[in-house]
Amino acid sequence: MSASPPLIAVEGVGKRYATSSGPIEALQDVSLSVGEGEFCTLIGPSGCGKSTLLGMLGGLTAPDRGRVLVEGRPVTGPDPRRVATVFQDPGLFPWRTALENVEFGLELQGVPAARRRAVATDLLGPLGLAGFAGKYPRELSGGMRQRVAIGRALAIDTKIVLMDEPFGALDEQTRLLMGEWLLEIWRRTKKTVIFVTHSLQEALVLSTRIAVMTARPGRIKSVLELGMGYPRPMESPELVALRAKLWHDIREESLRAMGGDQ
Amino acid sequence: MTVALVRLGLVAAVLLAWEVAGRAANPLLAVPPSATLPALRELLLLRSYPDLGASLLVTLREIATAYALAVAVGLAVGGTLGMNRLLGRAYGPMLAALYAVPAVVWYPSLMLFFGLDAASKIAFGFLLGFFPVTLAVLAGIRQVNPHLVTVAKSYGAGPLTVFGRVVLPATLFTLVGGLRTGLALSVIGVIVGEILGSKRGMGALINHAYGLLRTADYVALVLVTLALIVGTDVVAGLVERKARAWSE
Ligand SMILES: Nc1ncnc2c1ncn2[C@@H]1O[C@H](COP(=O)(O)OP(=O)(O)OP(=O)(O)O)[C@@H](O)[C@H]1O
Ligand SMILES: [Mg+2]
Numbered sequence: 001m002s003a004s005p006p007l008i009a010v011e012g013v014g015k016r017y018a019t020s021s022g023p024i025e026a027l028q029d030v031s032l033s034v035g036e037g038e039f040c041t042l043i044g045p046s047g048c049g050k051s052t053l054l055g056m057l058g059g060l061t062a063p064d065r066g067r068v069l070v071e072g073r074p075v076t077g078p079d080p081r082r083v084a085t086v087f088q089d090p091g092l093f094p095w096r097t098a099l100e101n102v103e104f105g106l107e108l109q110g111v112p113a114a115r116r117r118a119v120a121t122d123l124l125g126p127l128g129l130a131g132f133a134g135k136y137p138r139e140l141s142g143g144m145r146q147r148v149a150i151g152r153a154l155a156i157d158t159k160i161v162l163m164d165e166p167f168g169a170l171d172e173q174t175r176l177l178m179g180e181w182l183l184e185i186w187r188r189t190k191k192t193v194i195f196v197t198h199s200l201q202e203a204l205v206l207s208t209r210i211a212v213m214t215a216r217p218g219r220i221k222s223v224l225e226l227g228m229g230y231p232r233p234m235e236s237p238e239l240v241a242l243r244a245k246l247w248h249d250i251r252e253e254s255l256r257a258m259g260g261d262q
Numbered sequence: 263m264t265v266a267l268v269r270l271g272l273v274a275a276v277l278l279a280w281e282v283a284g285r286a287a288n289p290l291l292a293v294p295p296s297a298t299l300p301a302l303r304e305l306l307l308l309r310s311y312p313d314l315g316a317s318l319l320v321t322l323r324e325i326a327t328a329y330a331l332a333v334a335v336g337l338a339v340g341g342t343l344g345m346n347r348l349l350g351r352a353y354g355p356m357l358a359a360l361y362a363v364p365a366v367v368w369y370p371s372l373m374l375f376f377g378l379d380a381a382s383k384i385a386f387g388f389l390l391g392f393f394p395v396t397l398a399v400l401a402g403i404r405q406v407n408p409h410l411v412t413v414a415k416s417y418g419a420g421p422l423t424v425f426g427r428v429v430l431p432a433t434l435f436t437l438v439g440g441l442r443t444g445l446a447l448s449v450i451g452v453i454v455g456e457i458l459g460s461k462r463g464m465g466a467l468i469n470h471a472y473g474l475l476r477t478a479d480y481v482a483l484v485l486v487t488l489a490l491i492v493g494t495d496v497v498a499g500l501v502e503r504k505a506r507a508w509s510e
Binding site: 084108 | 407415419428434
């Protein structure tokens with residue numbers, strides 16, 4: 001155990017939404033800490049509160065109970081100097097070109113036009129969007145849109161990147177390639193990534209740690225540490241064993257979620 | 263091409279009916295096109311009303327001022343009501359209800375308050391243009407994708423930045439329609455205001471000709487005013503098409 005506090009600390013967090021059909025307990029007593037440079041994946045059945053938890057880390061949703069700390073300080077609102085989010089729905093601005101979308105965060109931070117143009121242009125290349133800088137979102141494929149959204153988050157160069165199912169809408173091949181690409185960026189920039197996915201394979205190939213969440217109300221069911229290096233061949237006995245354990249935990253919760261026992 | 267022909271056909275039919283009816287009626291009260299043309303020529307050559315140019319300028323300036331005010335205040339009020347849930351729910355329906363009141367009922371009090379000069383015309387043009395602009399902003403804001411607002415906030419946008427960088431561009435499509443209606447109504451407001459009582463501007467000339475039963479001159483003046491109105495609307499239509507193409 002190191003003496004310095006973890007980069008991200010979630011302490012006994014609870015969240016309840018009031019809806020027309022009564023309150024929904026989205027999160028209940030969630031605790032998790034993530035150290036600098038980790039690639040931490042949240043996985044769990046649909047509706048278990050993963051997006052809600054990311055929203056709290058990003059300062060967009062306030063917890064009802066408990067607290068969320070980044071670098072030891074409670075999160076009170078969005079802090080684009082430290083945290084960037086890639087949302088489940090890419091949420092590109094349709095009136096901005098791919099390049100202008102990537103520039104958005106820098107623009108709000110008052111970075112001069114020439115500088116932010118250079119930063120955004122440099123990002124488009126590795127995103128495989130070099131020829132699409134001037135295209136509008138409606139002219140891009142789903143995968144390209146998601147990559148533009150990733151570029152927009154990376155452009156503000158934060159220590160922490162929250163990614164909510166960034167590859168959820170992509171076909172499997174693109175998904176694998178995007179995963180490889182993300183891994184490379186993460187290893188090069190040493191950012192801390194909190195990643196949400198429904199794909200076991202994605203979680204196993206990318207993460208340093210996997211937190212499995214329970215069906216609603218979401219809690220942390222189990223945490224898997226993955227000590228091995230990269231790249232990780234899926235056939236390695238180590239990964240096969242981890243996969244079995246992961247599937248066991250997720251299956252249980254998914255069944256509960258589908259059974260609708262609440 | 264055929265559309266143009268059909269249009270011309272209607273114009274020709276109306277002119278013909280006007281000519282026939284005009285010839286049959288008392289020449290003091292009704293003027294056929296054949297009698298209007300010479301009057302129109304006299305008018306455009308600045309013989310019958312030498313101050314035509316100055317009057318047109320007065321009217322145009324009033325329209326420009328009224329419309330600029332309507333847009334500025336409409337954006338501010340619509341933006342505030344749209345961005346603030348409580349204010350929007352409290353005042354939005356009131357605005358819509360007021361919009362349904364025939365605005366002419368306000369004009370006498372505007373004249374009392376602002377006098378017979380340009381101010382009362384500008385106030386009336388403003389009043390008419392203000393509602394469609396404000397309501398278009400409100401309607402536009404309601405249909406802005408809330409997710410885009412969330413995204414902007416996550417990048418540090420405050421309420422003003424959200425309005426300028428997300429709401430306005432996302433609203434542009436709805437907004438241009440409201441801006442165009444606002445312009446048409448501002449024009450109507452100014453001209454109706456002038457006709458209801460003024461010393462300068464196209465409305466004053468129209469009143470003068472009408473009062474002296476110079477019916478041919480009167481019709482010629484109305485035609486020039488119509489050209490002015492149609493002209494502003496054509497320009498507004500071009501701008502609207504540009505904006506739509508861009509925001510689509
Ligand atoms: N703004 C809201 N108002 C009311 N209920 C909400 C709101 N946001 C989320 N919920 C509810 O809270 C629960 C958790 O939602 P959340 O989006 O965090 O789940 P998730 O784990 O991200 O699901 P998915 O995997 O489908 O994206 C769900 O039951 C959802 O219906
Ligand atoms: Mg989600």
